[in-house]
Amino acid sequence: MTRLAIVGGSDAGISAALRARELDPSAEVTVVVADAYPNYSICGIPYYFTGEVQPWQSLAHRTAADLEATGMRLRLDTLATRIDVAGRRLEVRGPDGSVEELAYDELVVGTGALPSHAGIAGLDALGPEQGVHVMHSMGDTFALDRDLAERQPASAIIVGAGYVGLEMAEAFTARGMRVTQLQRGPEVLSTLDPELGALIHEEIAGHGVEVVTGTVVRAIEQGPTGLTVMADRAGRPATFTADLVLLVVGVRPNTELLAEAGAVLGAGGAVVVDREMRTGLPHIWAAGDGVVTHHLLLGTTYLPLGTTSHKQGRVAGENAIGGEARFAGSVGTQVVKVFDLVAGRTGLRDQDATAAGFTPVTVASVADDHKRYYPGAHPIRFRITGDERDGWLLGAQLVGRHGTEVAKRVDTFATALHAGFSIEQLSDLDLSYTPPLGSPWDAVQVAAQAWAAQRRARALAGV
Amino acid sequence: MTRLAIVGGSDAGISAALRARELDPSAEVTVVVADAYPNYSICGIPYYFTGEVQPWQSLAHRTAADLEATGMRLRLDTLATRIDVAGRRLEVRGPDGSVEELAYDELVVGTGALPSHAGIAGLDALGPEQGVHVMHSMGDTFALDRDLAERQPASAIIVGAGYVGLEMAEAFTARGMRVTQLQRGPEVLSTLDPELGALIHEEIAGHGVEVVTGTVVRAIEQGPTGLTVMADRAGRPATFTADLVLLVVGVRPNTELLAEAGAVLGAGGAVVVDREMRTGLPHIWAAGDGVVTHHLLLGTTYLPLGTTSHKQGRVAGENAIGGEARFAGSVGTQVVKVFDLVAGRTGLRDQDATAAGFTPVTVASVADDHKRYYPGAHPIRFRITGDERDGWLLGAQLVGRHGTEVAKRVDTFATALHAGFSIEQLSDLDLSYTPPLGSPWDAVQVAAQAWAAQRRARALAGV
Numbered sequence: 001m002t003r004l005a006i007v008g009g010s011d012a013g014i015s016a017a018l019r020a021r022e023l024d025p026s027a028e029v030t031v032v033v034a035d036a037y038p039n040y041s042i043c044g045i046p047y048y049f050t051g052e053v054q055p056w057q058s059l060a061h062r063t064a065a066d067l068e069a070t071g072m073r074l075r076l077d078t079l080a081t082r083i084d085v086a087g088r089r090l091e092v093r094g095p096d097g098s099v100e101e102l103a104y105d106e107l108v109v110g111t112g113a114l115p116s117h118a119g120i121a122g123l124d125a126l127g128p129e130q131g132v133h134v135m136h137s138m139g140d141t142f143a144l145d146r147d148l149a150e151r152q153p154a155s156a157i158i159v160g161a162g163y164v165g166l167e168m169a170e171a172f173t174a175r176g177m178r179v180t181q182l183q184r185g186p187e188v189l190s191t192l193d194p195e196l197g198a199l200i201h202e203e204i205a206g207h208g209v210e211v212v213t214g215t216v217v218r219a220i221e222q223g224p225t226g227l228t229v230m231a232d233r234a235g236r237p238a239t240f241t242a243d244l245v246l247l248v249v250g251v252r253p254n255t256e257l258l259a260e261a262g263a264v265l266g267a268g269g270a271v272v273v274d275r276e277m278r279t280g281l282p283h284i285w286a287a288g289d290g291v292v293t294h295h296l297l298l299g300t301t302y303l304p305l306g307t308t309s310h311k312q313g314r315v316a317g318e319n320a321i322g323g324e325a326r327f328a329g330s331v332g333t334q335v336v337k338v339f340d341l342v343a344g345r346t347g348l349r350d351q352d353a354t355a356a357g358f359t360p361v362t363v364a365s366v367a368d369d370h371k372r373y374y375p376g377a378h379p380i381r382f383r384i385t386g387d388e389r390d391g392w393l394l395g396a397q398l399v400g401r402h403g404t405e406v407a408k409r410v411d412t413f414a415t416a417l418h419a420g421f422s423i424e425q426l427s428d429l430d431l432s433y434t435p436p437l438g439s440p441w442d443a444v445q446v447a448a449q450a451w452a453a454q455r456r457a458r459a460l461a462g463v
Numbered sequence: 464m465t466r467l468a469i470v471g472g473s474d475a476g477i478s479a480a481l482r483a484r485e486l487d488p489s490a491e492v493t494v495v496v497a498d499a500y501p502n503y504s505i506c507g508i509p510y511y512f513t514g515e516v517q518p519w520q521s522l523a524h525r526t527a528a529d530l531e532a533t534g535m536r537l538r539l540d541t542l543a544t545r546i547d548v549a550g551r552r553l554e555v556r557g558p559d560g561s562v563e564e565l566a567y568d569e570l571v572v573g574t575g576a577l578p579s580h581a582g583i584a585g586l587d588a589l590g591p592e593q594g595v596h597v598m599h600s601m602g603d604t605f606a607l608d609r610d611l612a613e614r615q616p617a618s619a620i621i622v623g624a625g626y627v628g629l630e631m632a633e634a635f636t637a638r639g640m641r642v643t644q645l646q647r648g649p650e651v652l653s654t655l656d657p658e659l660g661a662l663i664h665e666e667i668a669g670h671g672v673e674v675v676t677g678t679v680v681r682a683i684e685q686g687p688t689g690l691t692v693m694a695d696r697a698g699r700p701a702t703f704t705a706d707l708v709l710l711v712v713g714v715r716p717n718t719e720l721l722a723e724a725g726a727v728l729g730a731g732g733a734v735v736v737d738r739e740m741r742t743g744l745p746h747i748w749a750a751g752d753g754v755v756t757h758h759l760l761l762g763t764t765y766l767p768l769g770t771t772s773h774k775q776g777r778v779a780g781e782n783a784i785g786g787e788a789r790f791a792g793s794v795g796t797q798v799v800k801v802f803d804l805v806a807g808r809t810g811l812r813d814q815d816a817t818a819a820g821f822t823p824v825t826v827a828s829v830a831d832d833h834k835r836y837y838p839g840a841h842p843i844r845f846r847i848t849g850d851e852r853d854g855w856l857l858g859a860q861l862v863g864r865h866g867t868e869v870a871k872r873v874d875t876f877a878t879a880l881h882a883g884f885s886i887e888q889l890s891d892l893d894l895s896y897t898p899p900l901g902s903p904w905d906a907v908q909v910a911a912q913a914w915a916a917q918r919r920a921r922a923l924a925g926v
Contacts (some may be wrong), residue, residue, distance in 0.1 A: 022916070043898055046834055047837055342900065346893070346895070408870075415878040429771070432877065440770050440773045
C-alpha cells in the first residue's frame with residue numbers, strides 16, 4: 001500500500017490520482033487542491049461566457065463525488081506550503097488556516113502555472129474590483145462573471161490574441177460588448193504563421209472586433225471614464241480605453257513549492273523532469289504546466305497544454321505507485337475554434353525548425369474538405385513544413401471552416417509526426433474517403449503532394 | 464521519351480497518366496477509355512440520385528479538357544481488345560468499329576471491375592429496359608436515370624446492403640420511393656461487426672426503408688405487375704415485388720485483357736501484381752480494381768477501393784516511366800454516410816485477424832465527439848480490435864452522427880496501423896483538443912484506453 005500525496009486538482013494532479021487508483025486500488029491517494037474546484041475544464045471557461053455552457057458546474061470533467069467514488073481523498077481549499085523531502089512530509093494549510101503535515105511514500109506535484117503579467121505597470125493596484133481580469137482559475141471566472149453582471153461593461157480591451165484571447169473576444173462579442181484586441185506581434189494567433197493568422201484576424205474583425213497588432217502594452221491606469229491601456233505601437237505611444245480589461249498574455253510555471261524543496265528549474269523556468277516525470281528529488285514526481293515538456297522534435301522545452309498535462313499526470317501517477325510509464329513526448333498539437341473558423345497546428349514551423357537544426361521548407365496549399373460536387377464543400381488552407389534534406393514531415397498548420405474536420409486532420413499529421421513519417425509517406429496512408437467527407441486523396445495528402453511537388457521542382461531547377 | 468499506353472479511364476488509369484505526365488513531361492501518354500467518361504467519380508453517383516449533385520457532369524474529377532491540358536491523349540469510346548506482349552502493341556477498336564494497333568514502350572492496364580451478379584437466375588433476360596439495374600458506370604447511371612424519369616417507379620428492391628446499396632437506399636428514399644433492401648448476411652453493412660451494423664439498420668429503417676436480412680436472392684422475374692425477386696430466407700422461400708430492382712452485390716475483377724495476355728490470376732480472381740505494380744509480363748503494369756491488393760496486415764488479398772486504385776495507379780504511372788515507387792499497402796479503410804450517421808472502419812476485425820494468424824480481442828466502447836458541456840456533443844460508438852498477446856492495434860470500427868468527425872478519426876487509426884503502433888501508443892499521441900471539437904483524451908484515446916483496461920482486467924483475472 002502506497003501513501004500517495006498529490007498537490008494540484010487540475011489536469012495533471014487528477015490524472016495522476018485517477019491512474020494510480022485505477023492501477024492500484026490499494027493505493028491511498030490524497031489530492032491537495034488549492035481551491036474548491038477540482039478537475040474543472042479550464043479550457044471550457046470561454047464557453048461559459050458565450051452562454052453556451054450553463055451552469056458553470058457543468059465545466060467539471062468529474063464532480064468531487066465522482067472523484068471520491070474512485071477512492072481518492074480530496075483536501076479542498078488547502079494549500080501545499082512546504083515539502084520536507086528527507087522526511088517525506090507535505091506541509092499544508094487548510095481552509096481554517098490550520099497547518100498540518102501529511103506523511104507520504106510518494107508525492108506528485110502538479111501546481112500548474114500562473115497568469116503572466118508581461119511586465120505591465122499598474123497591475124499591483126488593479127484587479128477584478130477595478131475591472132482588470134485574468135482568466136486562469138474558477139476564482140477568476142467568478143470574479144469576471146460578477147463584474148459583467150454588476151457593471152454591465154459595454155466595452156473590453158483584451159490584451160493578447162492567443163487561444164484564450166480569441167475565444168474571449170468571441171465570448172464578449174456574443175454578449176454584445178465592443179471588443180478591442182491588442183496583440184504584441186505582427187498578427188493574431190502567433191502559434192500559426194502570419195499568412196494563416198491573417199485569416200483569423202479577418203474572421204474576428206468581420207465579427208466586429210477591433211484588432212490592433214504590433215502593440216506592446218506598457219501600463220494600465222484607472223481613470224474617471226474607465227480603464228486606460230497605454231501601449232507602444234510601431235515605436236509610438238498609443239492609448240486605448242474601455243470599461244474592462246482582460247489580460248491573457250500567457251502563463252509562467254508555478255514552481256515555488258518544488259523550487260524551495262530543491263528542484264532544478266529549466267526551460268521557461270519550469271521544473272526539470274525526465275520522461276518518467278521524476279524531479280530528481282527522492283520520491284517526488286511532477287507533471288503539468290509547472291514542468292518542462294519533452295517534445296519529440298525539439299527535445300526539452302516549455303509548452304504548457306492541457307492535453308500534455310493529462311498525459312504527464314497519467315505517467316506520474318503510474319510511476320509513483322511503481323509503474324514504468326514514460327511520457328512519449330509532445331509534438332505541440334493545438335486547435336482553436338474562432339467564430340466559424342477552426343485553426344490547428346502540430347509540429348514545427350520554419351523558425352522553430354531552423355532553431356532546432358533542421359532545414360525546413362514550408363509550402364502553402366489549399367484543398368477542399370470533401371468533393372466539391374457534394375454540397376457544403378469548403379477549402380482548407382494548409383502550410384506544411386518538411387525537411388528539405390531528407391523529406392521528413394516537421395509540422396502542419398491548417399485553417400478551415402467549422403465542420404471541415406480540421407481538428408481531426410491535424411491529428412493525422414500529429415500521428416505521422418509520432419511515427420516519424422516523411423511527407424511522401426503521407427500520400428501512402430490509406431485514409432478514409434466518401435464524397436460527403438473527403439476525397440480519394442484526402443486534403444491532407446493533397447497538401448503533402450504540393451510540398452513534394454515543390455521540392456521536386458526546386459531539385460530540377462537546381463535550387 | 465517513353466510511349467506510355469494506358470487502358471482504363473477511371474481512378475487507376477487516370478492516376479497513372481497524371482503521375483507519368485507530372486514526372487516526365489516528355490512521356491507520350493495515351494489513355495484508352497472504353498466509354499466517353501474518363502475520370503468520373505463513380506463514388507459520387509448516389510448523390511446524383513439524391514439530387515444533391517447536379518448536373519451529372521460535375522461528377523467528373525477533371526474534365527476531358529483538364530486531362531488533355533496535362534499533355535495526355537485520350538482515346539474515348541475505344542475498347543482495348545488484345546495485347547501483343549512480345550511486339551509491345553495494343554489492339555484497340557475505336558468508336559467506328561475500326562481496329563488499330565498502338566505501339567507502346569510501356570503499358571499500364573486499369574480495366575477495373577465488373578458488377579457481380581451473384582449467381583442470380585433470370586438476369587440474362589433482364590436489364591434496364593425491364594427495370595433491372597446495376598450501378599457501376601456512367602452508362603448504368605444514365606440508364607437508371609432514364610428509367611426513373613420515364614416510368615416514375617414507386618418502389619424499388621435493392622439487392623445488397625453494402626456501401627453503394629445503403630447510399631442508394633437513401634437516394635431512392637429521398638426521391639419518395641418505397642425501398643426494400645435485401646441483405647444476404649445477418650446484418651447490413653457487413654464490413655462492420657453486426658453490433659455496429661445494427662445502428663445503420665436502425666437508421667435506414669427509421670427513414671422508412673424496409674430492411675430484410677438473412678435473405679439470399681435466387682432469381683428475378685418480370686411479371687404483369689412488376690418485378691418479382693425470389694429468395695431464400697432462413698431456409699424458406701420468400702418473394703418480394705417492386706417496380707424496379709437495383710443489384711449492388713459487389714464486383715469481380717475485369718481481367719480478360721490481361722489474362723489472355725498471360726497474366727497470372729490470384730486472390731479473388733484478380734491479376735497478380737507486385738508492390739511496384741508489375742504484372743510479370745514484360746513492360747506491362749496494372750493497377751486498380753482488376754488487381755490484387757497488398758494489405759499491410761493480411762498480405763495479398765482482393766479489396767477493390769477507389770482510394771487504393773488512385774495509389775496503385777500513381778505507383779504504376781511512376782514506375783512505367785522509370786521510377787521506383789512502391790505501393791505502401793492498404794489497411795482497408797472505408798467510410799460511408801448513411802442518412803445522418805457515418806460509419807467507418809480500418810484494419811481487421813476479429814474473424815479477419817484470426818484467419819490471418821493474430822490473437823484478436825475486440826472491445827466496444829462509447830465516447831463523446833467533444834466535451835459534453837459544449838452544445839451538440841454526440842456519442843461515437845467504437846469497436847477496437849487489438850492483439851491480446853502483444854497489444855498491437857489491429858483495427859477499429861466507428862459509428863457516429865454526421866458532424867462528429869468520425870471519418871477523420873478513422874484516419875488516426877489508419878495512420879497508427881501504418882506506423883505499427885500498439886493500442887497503448889494511441890494514448891500517447893499528442894492529438895488536438897478544444898472543447899467544441901474534442902476532449903483532452905480524444906474519443907479515439909478513450910476507446911484505446913477501454914481496450915487496454917479490459918486487457919489488464921483479463922490478465923489480473925488470469926483469463
